[in-house]
Amino acid sequence: MSAAERTRADEVFGELTGWPFIKAHGTGNDFVVVVDPEAELLLSEETVQLACDRHQGIGGDGFIRITRSANLDEGAALLDQAPEAEWFMDYRNGDGSIAEMCGNGVRVFVHVLAAQGLIDLPQGEVVRIGTRAGVKTVARTADGYAVDMGPWGFIDGDSARSRGSDAVVTGGGLRVPRPAVSITMGNPHTVVALAEGEKLDSLELFTEPTVRPTPPEGTNVEFVVPIDEEGEGSEEIGRILMRVHERGVGETQSCGTGACAAAAATRFWAGETAPDEWLVEVPGGVVSATFVEGPHGAEHVVLAGPAVVVATGTFG
Numbered sequence: 001m002s003a004a005e006r007t008r009a010d011e012v013f014g015e016l017t018g019w020p021f022i023k024a025h026g027t028g029n030d031f032v033v034v035v036d037p038e039a040e041l042l043l044s045e046e047t048v049q050l051a052c053d054r055h056q057g058i059g060g061d062g063f064i065r066i067t068r069s070a071n072l073d074e075g076a077a078l079l080d081q082a083p084e085a086e087w088f089m090d091y092r093n094g095d096g097s098i099a100e101m102c103g104n105g106v107r108v109f110v111h112v113l114a115a116q117g118l119i120d121l122p123q124g125e126v127v128r129i130g131t132r133a134g135v136k137t138v139a140r141t142a143d144g145y146a147v148d149m150g151p152w153g154f155i156d157g158d159s160a161r162s163r164g165s166d167a168v169v170t171g172g173g174l175r176v177p178r179p180a181v182s183i184t185m186g187n188p189h190t191v192v193a194l195a196e197g198e199k200l201d202s203l204e205l206f207t208e209p210t211v212r213p214t215p216p217e218g219t220n221v222e223f224v225v226p227i228d229e230e231g232e233g234s235e236e237i238g239r240i241l242m243r244v245h246e247r248g249v250g251e252t253q254s255c256g257t258g259a260c261a262a263a264a265a266t267r268f269w270a271g272e273t274a275p276d277e278w279l280v281e282v283p284g285g286v287v288s289a290t291f292v293e294g295p296h297g298a299e300h301v302v303l304a305g306p307a308v309v310v311a312t313g314t315f316g
């Protein structure tokens, strides 16, 4: 479709007017997705905000542009080291801000690529996707997708297993400020464990919690309750309940990078004997985070979960 054909007198979506979209989600973390292989769209913050607006737009926690890596500077920069990363995830939060990474989003990204016939990805095969947090390997599984999210680390820490700087979180309706840890999954997270007897349901996440020290690029805040249960398999698989307040969005039903950070923090607090596999239950469903040995001895996190297309349409 040419730019002239897209231009209409009553256009409300700016450069997106007349452009096709896909609405999709991963455990309730929902996205407006556009396929723009040539990176023709000049996306403004206002346009992304309007597309993600739940009353006057399509509605979504985030906005994903599917583009060829070669056509965006950040993507092209990855091609020297990973020429097979043909596609790049250009991810933006609902407020129009750019984010480095989105774990639920990258599963949705690959699902849409396959659904649109842009890649062929039978079960068990992998595809490499460029993101602002580097190239990620995504595998198709029996019931969704598994993404090697790469190494995790404490923000300002030396490595995944050394102690990172402590943070303090205020807000969420909690009367007393809480100790927390800030973790990077390519994007920043701060994880807070609720005290025994406190309920995740009672949190008030309408406003952004305050984190001190605030990570330099701001942070997503995850509140977690580890489930302490006995029974078969409970030593091999850890379980966590989680709610999240996302940077650039507000409370969401799920956050993939947040689930990885929550599992990393809880596993760190639990000590050396803690399991490598974690199920993270969020309001929108369940994802898993598994710690594996990656290349060069670095510990990687593999995030697995579903991706669902709910609608396709055209911006009016």
Ligand SMILES: N[C@@H](CCC[C@H](N)C(=O)O)C(=O)O
Pocket: 029, 062, 093, 098, 099, 100, 101, 102, 103, 104, 105, 187, 188, 220, 246, 247, 248, 249, 252, 254, 255, 256, 257, 258
């Ligand atoms: N929901 C995403 C994370 C999206 C980006 C985040 N809001 C940020 O600003 O870092 C996920 O599934 O990881």
